[in-house]
Amino acid sequence: MRRKHHLALRPRERALPPAAPACPTHPVSVVSRPLVDIRLEGVTALDAAHGPVENVTLQVRHGEFFTVVGSQRSGKSMLLRLVAGFAEPRAGRVLFEGENVTRTPPGQRGIGFVFQDGALWPHLNVFEHVAFGLRAGRAPAEEVERRVPRVLSRLGLGGLEARRPDALTLDQRRRLALARALAVEPRVLLLDEPLSHLEPTARKALRLELARLHRDLAVTTLHATRDAADALALSDRIAVLVDGRVVQVGEPPELYWRPRDSSVASALGPANLLPVRVVEVRDTGVVVESPGGSRAPIAAEGKWREGAQGLLCMRPESLGLVEAAMARGPGFPGTVALRVFEGTRHMYEVDIGGGAKLGVELPAIGESHIFRLGDPVRVEISSETAILLPPD
Secondary structure, X not given: OOOOOOOOOOOOOOOOOOOOOOOOOOOOOOOOOOOOXXXXXXXXXXXXXXXXXXXXXXXXXXXXXXXXXXXXXXXXXXXXXXXXXXXXXXXXXXXXXXXXXXXXXXXHOOEEEEOOOOOOOOOOOHHHHXXXXXXXXXXXXXXHXXXXXXXHHHOOOOOOOOOOHHHXXXXXXXXXXXXXXXXXXXXXXXXXXXXXXXXXXXXXHHHHHHHHHHHHHOOEEEEEEOOHHHHHHHOOEEEEEEOOEEEEEEOXXXXXXXXXXXXXXXXXXXXXXXXXXXXXXXXXXXXXXOOOOOEEEEOOOOOOOOOOEEEEEEOHHHOEEEXXXXXXXXXXXXXXXXXXXXXXXXXXXXXXXXXXXXXXXEEOOOOOOOOOOOOEEEEEOOOOOOEEEOOO
């Protein structure tokens, strides 16, 4: 049995790959303002375009990379607009360093905002975009000439100063929007899905660049995304937002392996959510029964009683797959119904009876056994990674 453990890439880890060739070899600081603590206290707002926010209380700590994960119109973009000052709440307060800024104009909050579509101006070139905020703030010309090339170099845009947005790739336009936001040395950086619609290679590269930037600059950052991989890779902490309400807040591994309910589990990546019934309660956990009648002991948090219904949450990469004749540990017998090869991994779908199927992810390395369609197998589970959740 092979297992693949989840590793969240944290912004301050030192094992990050080196900067892209277009960037300086050594980190270049482009932000020097003091760090800011952000608090939202009982904030409520309604907006048809961006989704509602319902009585949200959150804290983004000094220098933290904090991500709000939610579906479209879940309210995550509205939260960013409230912090930026582009919208006012119907109730509640927004505080920077304990100071109430709920009605402070955006230009006086010291924020840098990266919009989902970039919000670039077609008539300005790259240099003019990055210089815009500095000039609006009446920075001396020599400061503009010094700071703009430094920021462009840091974002891998050196040599593109004269180009306009329509002459840039989507990846370069996203980097330009980020450079413009950082050039003003913001107290707070707000990122509204900055990696959306990028092709996979460019998305991964810019994700790593964001991690490097935050490692080097440590500017207080609030990030909104629908993408679980972006959230897990970049964040110090994550809040999952559903219909404008915060469901759970915590560090990436906590939310990934110990979600509070199925909405959190699904928001942070692929998860098997198997309907089960509790058939026995033990001191060390419970025994659950699958729709196909198979039973397995698992650890369980909270109070469960015999006969209770629940959802057994299992990440595909936490499961093992063995030949039925070799089965030893707890798990569910079944038949291989589907196999997909994805380069570094095999994705299996196993029919475990009762209309239930489980997704299993195994690494495709070395002499790993390849199961065929129709093979009798056993899906092995671990009480360390399987968690019993309340039913929907």
